[in-house]
Amino acid sequence: MTYEVDEIAMPTSLDGPGGPQFLEYAAVSNAVENHALGTDVLSMAPAEMLAEYRDNPHRVRRHLVVREDRRIVARAMVTLRPHLPGNGAHLMVDVLPAHRGRGIGATLLEAAERIAVDAGAPVLKVGVAHSAASGGDRIASPTGFGDVAAHDDGVRFLTSHGYALEQITRISLLELGSAPRLEAPAPPDHRVVTWTGPTPDAWIADLAVLRTRMSTDAPSGALVELEDPWDAARIREHDERMAGSGRTALTAAVEHIPSGSLAGFSELVHSAAGPVAVQEDTLVLREHRGHRLGLLVKLAAADLLRRHAPDTQAIVTWNAEENRPMLDVNEAMGFSPIGYEGVWQRRALPGDGE
Ligand SMILES: CC(C)(COP(=O)(O)OP(=O)(O)OC[C@H]1O[C@@H](n2cnc3c(N)ncnc32)[C@H](O)[C@@H]1OP(=O)(O)O)[C@@H](O)C(=O)NCCC(=O)NCCS
Structure with a gap:
């Protein structure tokens, strides 16, 4: 046939x-x-x-x-x-x-x-x-x-x-109604910054660095993964496409105050069309790891989602099964596996x- x-x-x-x-x-x-x-x-x-x-x-x-x-x-x-x-x-x-x-x-x-x-x-x-x-x-x-x-x-x-x-890849869901509400204070010399929708001009250059690093820093086993470079124009194009599709990006980042630059970020995408928000990138730059900044930005993003769209029922995320540092954060927040890719x-x- x-x-x-x-x-x-x-x-x-x-x-x-x-x-x-x-x-x-x-x-x-x-x-x-x-x-x-x-x-x-x-x-x-x-x-x-x-x-x-x-x-x-x-x-x-x-x-x-x-x-x-x-x-x-x-x-x-x-x-x-x-x-x-x-x-x-x-x-x-x-x-x-x-x-x-x-x-x-x-x-x-x-x-x-x-x-x-x-x-x-x-x-x-x-x-x-x-x-x-x-x-x-x-x-x-x-x-x-x-x-x-x-x-x-x-x-x-x-x-x-x-x-x-x-x-x-583990697919995990956080049911927002029953998730524990954790507190994570920012360590000294750090502060959380959040935004809803397009990236503020002040953070575009830093976000381009973070997104570029995301392409190589997440564990990828023996997969061929080359660095995927981001610049300001690509961030603008990405943000416009997101807005044009009826979705809203909710971003929490952490600023390292002495240097004035972002050390990490976490981004959720909410759609009016669905009850489940999607976890996109989360990254803490290597040189800033070990200060629980991953938990800090993820909790801040989840709080932003709760305020922006209180009816959202859950957050879904995809993580490499060997990515223990990220899975530790997610498990502490109450994410649990629903399937595997x-x-x-x-x-x-x-x-x-x-
Ligand atoms: C994987 C998937 C795409 C296969 O589709 P499919 O149309 O069943 O594929 P085929 O018919 O070509 O092959 C499936 C099996 O049928 C067998 N087959 C093909 N033609 C046949 C025929 N005429 N008579 C009997 N068996 C046949 C094949 O040998 C194969 O056997 P296997 O399972 O032992 O390897 C489908 O199962 C699917 O959509 N799965 C979920 C998504 C997914 O996993 N996609 C793969 C990622 S690319």
């Missing part, structure tokens, strides 16, 4: 041309993730997904679909960062559970890999939620932290297509894409 793979363009809006097709595409993505995790708590609102899926100056995404009876039953997405070609491409293939085991996934993966390799990607990466069920045969992460179910559809699929498991990688091969 052969399947027709179509590339689809992202619409400019959900109500315009291509909007209904995008809604079907988004529904496949949400349904597959919900099926793996056994919860819809991470379902993304289509408007937010569209904002993330449309191209921006630092990220190009290509989208493929397979239809049956004129309905989208599977999709693939290729994420490229043209300013950072050595980092490779991220691939994602989602097939609705009722349509699996017939070669649709293999057809889409091959098409996605061809796009990535034609774009010059030296390495292909996949980050995907796997079955949250514990027990049974497991495949261990080479980091020594975490494992995945050997029987999971995605685990079998990626293994048989030559991908190696490199790292486990595998991060997979394979080198592009000379025959790929022919």
